[in-house]
Amino acid sequence: MPVAALIVAAGRGLRAGGDGPKQYRLIGGRPVLDHALAPFLAQPAISLIAVVIGAGDETRYDGAVGHIADARLSSPTPGGETRQDSVRLGLEALAEAGFDGSVLVHDAARPFVSAALIGAAIEAIGANGIAAIPALPVTDTIKRIDVAGQIAETPPRDRLVSVQTPQAFRFEALLAAHRAAFSAGLDGFTDDAALMEWAGHPVATFPGEPANLKLTHPEDFIRAGAPAAGNLVVRVGTGYDVHAFTDGDHVWLGGVRIAHDRGVLAHSDGDVALHALTDALLGALAEGDIGTHFPPSDPQWKGAASHRFLSFAAQRVRQRGGRIDFLDLTIVCEAPKVGPHREAIRQAIAVAAGIRVDQVAIKATTSEKMGFTGRREGLAALATATIRLPEQE
Numbered sequence: 589m590p591v592a593a594l595i596v597a598a599g600r601g602l603r604a605g606g607d608g609p610k611q612y613r614l615i616g617g618r619p620v621l622d623h624a625l626a627p628f629l630a631q632p633a634i635s636l637i638a639v640v641i642g643a644g645d646e647t648r649y650d651g652a653v654g655h656i657a658d659a660r661l662s663s664p665t666p667g668g669e670t671r672q673d674s675v676r677l678g679l680e681a682l683a684e685a686g687f688d689g690s691v692l693v694h695d696a697a698r699p700f701v702s703a704a705l706i707g708a709a710i711e712a713i714g715a716n717g718i719a720a721i722p723a724l725p726v727t728d729t730i731k732r733i734d735v736a737g738q739i740a741e742t743p744p745r746d747r748l749v750s751v752q753t754p755q756a757f758r759f760e761a762l763l764a765a766h767r768a769a770f771s772a773g774l775d776g777f778t779d780d781a782a783l784m785e786w787a788g789h790p791v792a793t794f795p796g797e798p799a800n801l802k803l804t805h806p807e808d809f810i811r812a813g814a815p816a817a818g819n820l821v822v823r824v825g826t827g828y829d830v831h832a833f834t835d836g837d838h839v840w841l842g843g844v845r846i847a848h849d850r851g852v853l854a855h856s857d858g859d860v861a862l863h864a865l866t867d868a869l870l871g872a873l874a875e876g877d878i879g880t881h882f883p884p885s886d887p888q889w890k891g892a893a894s895h896r897f898l899s900f901a902a903q904r905v906r907q908r909g910g911r912i913d914f915l916d917l918t919i920v921c922e923a924p925k926v927g928p929h930r931e932a933i934r935q936a937i938a939v940a941a942g943i944r945v946d947q948v949a950i951k952a953t954t955s956e957k958m959g960f961t962g963r964r965e966g967l968a969a970l971a972t973a974t975i976r977l978p979e980q981e
């Protein structure tokens with residue numbers, strides 16, 4: 589089933605203040621919209637990306653995303669007065685382009701969306717879903733107030749969630765719901781899930797991410813680490829990991845399952861490539877190492893898929909207002925052969941880190957039958973991460 593992404597970026601950002609719409613402001617030297625788009629561009633399952641922009645924002649848009657050379661990104665569509673209007677106009681543009689399948693609707697104002705969350709949205713809508721949205725349990729007690737500001741009700745918190753984007757929908761169903769609401773003159777829906785509920789569709793939830801903040805008020809930009817002057821400094825981190833072979837029939841390397849006559853001994857899935865890359869990013873951030881954040885003593889990481897570790901470290905770079913420039917990896921083993929899987933590994937790493945494939949390099953070498961890798965006792969990986977971070981945080 590084809591998957592499209594619809595990024596709404598036509599708002600004026602009145603609550604955020606500042607000069608011009610917030611989606612064009614810089615975080616870590618890059619526009620918010622560019623941050624929001626990158627993990628969608630890194631997701632190979634997405635075949636079409638449409639962006640809805642405000643009237644008169646064409647030059648800002650070109651300045652923000654003009655560097656992106658990806659045929660999946662279509663020409664921007666003019667938005668409407670409200671978010672609901674902008675989504676509807678974006679859906680109509682996708683319909684005009686003959687799209688059918690699933691659509692992920694995302695706010696440009698959520699620049700810290702992770703590749704993992706986009707993957708979860710695609711998985712949640714799956715082959716048969718109608719609507720699925722990311723949700724987080726609320727931690728504050730929520731009250732409903734009356735017009736005078738008096739508390740009218742305290743709903744039980746265990747059934748309350750706050751919801752985010754990307755929200756995933758069956759395209760035809762969402763388009764029909766938007767058209768029906770438009771014909772009925774209803775324009776008060778603050779998210780697309782509410783519109784689907786109104787149209788009578790079930791809406792499923794999947795776990796959202798606390799870091800997937802919506803930039804709404806000026807203080808959100810401060811929390812997001814937007815540097816005042818936008819000065820970024822280059823930082824380089826290195827990572828190294830080894831795992832011993834054991835009985836088994838496959839290994840995980842760079843997020844790809846490779847059939848092999850041995851497995852690896854590990855608490856997680858034992859992916860040395862992703863572990864070395866995670867440590868390289870954490871090194872560049874000076875935020876400890878993989879064991880600091882995902883202790884092997886913690887049962888929740890038993891058998892964990894290591895792309896989660898890399899996505900976490902990449903997210904930390906973005907949360908600190910930074911960007912990943914390049915990831916370079918060397919895998920050391922006599923077998924399995926890495927060459928046939930190189931491109932799949934590059935893709936998987938780019939998706940997990942939320943960067944482009946051309947920002948990832950994979951090299952492999954044997955150790956000429958010397959040492960533990962040469963004796964086929966295990967495999968190793970070395971990684972270098974080049975990132976940029978705001979000068980003063």
Ligand SMILES: Nc1ccn([C@@H]2O[C@H](COP(=O)(O)OP(=O)(O)OP(=O)(O)O)[C@@H](O)[C@H]2O)c(=O)n1
Pocket residue numbers: 596597598599600601602603604610611640667668669670671672674675694695696697698802803804
């Ligand atoms: N007419 C509109 C209004 C909003 N949006 C988009 O919807 C998302 C969520 O909206 P919000 O955070 O409310 O953004 P703004 O409308 O820009 O903010 P404000 O309400 O403070 O003006 C943003 O990515 C925004 O660009 C849009 O495409 N068209």
Ligand SMILES: C[C@](O)(CO)[C@H](O)COP(=O)(O)O
Pocket residue numbers: 671695751752753778779780802804
């Ligand atoms: C769609 C949304 O991001 C879900 O939390 C939110 O409802 C958008 O609200 P806004 O007032 O348009 O920012």
